[in-house]
Amino acid sequence: MNQKTRLEILRQTMEQNGACYGTGDTQSFFTNESKAVRVAQLICGSCPMQARSACLEYALTTGMEYGVWGGILFWDGDAYYRKRPPGRPRADEASLPVEASKEELWDLVHKLTPMEKSA
Numbered sequence: 720m721n722q723k724t725r726l727e728i729l730r731q732t733m734e735q736n737g738a739c740y741g742t743g744d745t746q747s748f749f750t751n752e753s754k755a756v757r758v759a760q761l762i763c764g765s766c767p768m769q770a771r772s773a774c775l776e777y778a779l780t781t782g783m784e785y786g787v788w789g790g791i792l793f794w795d796g797d798a799y800y801r802k803r804p805p806g807r808p809r810a811d812e813a814s815l816p817v818e819a820s821k822e823e824l825w826d827l828v829h830k831l832t833p834m835e836k837s838a
């Protein structure tokens with residue numbers, strides 16, 4: 720399967736099943752303001768796993784630089800599991816990972832879609 724076809728399949732999967740489609744909320748997905756990012760990530764949390772994985776794969780494949788995709792914040796080309804609000808982190812959040820490596824994210828995509836990746 721060539722990359723263009725794969726991207727079309729990923730996009731269709733997102734459009735047909737993604738929890739964000741139809742919400743009308745695009746602002747929360749394209750900002751790095753911590754409360755809005757949290758809203759976007761909550762929506763992603765309710766997204767079916769197939770669409771969420773497709774969304775993350777789409778972002779990684781296309782080199783997405785901005786926005787919340789598959790529950791991950793991409794900003795300036797870097798990836799983050801979460802956006803820390805300003806100020807000192809809460810004690811229960813201080814040890815949680817913030818930055819995500821692209822390798823980790825690809826591993827996650829491969830775990831979630833092993834059959835499709837080997838086809």
Ligand code: SF4
Binds near residue numbers: 736770789
């Ligand atoms: S993972 Fe998030 S951004 Fe991607 S389709 Fe699902 S709800 Fe939308």
